[in-house]
Amino acid sequence: MPEVIFNGPEGRLEGRYHHSKAENAPIALILHPHPQHGGTMNNKVVYNLYHAFARRGFSVLRFNFRGVGRSQGAFDNGQGELSDAASALDWMQSLNANADQCWVAGFSFGAWIGMQLLMRRPEIAGFVSVAPPANIYDFTFLAPCPSSGLIVHGTGDEIVPGAAVQKLATKLQSQKNITVEYRPVDGANHFFNNHLDPMVAVVDDYVARSLGRK
Template sequence: MSSHQHRKITIPGPVGGLQALYHPGEEGKPAVVVCHPHPQFGGTMRNKVVYWMARAFEGQGCSVLRFNFRGVEESEGAWDEGRGEADDARAALEWISQMHPDEALWLAGFSFGCYAGLQAARTDSRVCHMFAVAPAVNYWSFAFMRGETRPVTVISGTDDEIVPFERVRTSVRGKPHIHFYAIEGAGHFFPNHMPQMTEALLKDAFGNH
């Protein structure tokens, strides 16, 4: 098990520095960018779900970068309706890919972080697996994912009070590249179901753990 040590860093973003936490992992293991929920509703890289997502990947030896979108805490810039935030995610992917040029590149997001992060991953052919936890399909259009064939892991709680479970399930239906996991009884922030969420997160990529 990894020691989960993190380096507090600033990475270059499109409109200034982006505050980040970086965990260097093991050689040969994937490099993962994790994107946080909506900045206008208190979302930061220290969000509990984002923290446990990062810890799950770190526990498998991955190098992990989580960062604050523009205008959040010490990140420069201002909220940009999801457009600039997607560019921030692109900058994060670029930074970690430069740090780990020989490793598989993955992108994971939670809620709004799925919208911004998946936009970045969609246009970056280096990304070979995407992970979307409680994607906010009722607030944002994910039409940009049409035609995608790379593996995507999607996780949703059946009792999500913010993003209706049926909306998520409908959005992934009939898409063979998407592996969908329903967490029975879980709310949007998985308060009582964090172990089930992280187990589902790792299942496709690492097998059962």
């Protein structure tokens, strides 16, 4: 799990990168929760997503948005963070020019950024959105959502009501040419405390099935 530093729009960005031993391995970018609420690339949900993709043979990058940890810059209400994510994807693609698939996964604020990145980067073939804050941020930009993916949400989430996420999932599920799965994790709160294993199991099952459909 080597530490990496790469150039972002506002200076250096700090990350952790796992390079798959498989030739032309798929790549995955993992995005962390809100920087102003303690979100970092070492968040437990982000850390577990990172390793779930690595175990499935992906080359995986997680990184700190601007102003977090050793990443330079200052919080920019999402716009700058989206640019950071695009730079991170560029950096990973420069090392994996022949990757056969590209995925993005995000938790909470990171899920919102990830879905915006999905709209801007047609090469992203799949997504995982964990606890997307559909009650806080506008997701209407997903019109239409260009890729199939997975939405995971805890039924005990005290920050993002399940009804808001269910509404988002239902809207995406009605779109043609893509398939969006909605998987609740029974009893899990927003941070999946004591429910990380079932969350990872849901993600791992989805990724395994998706890779099998290639």
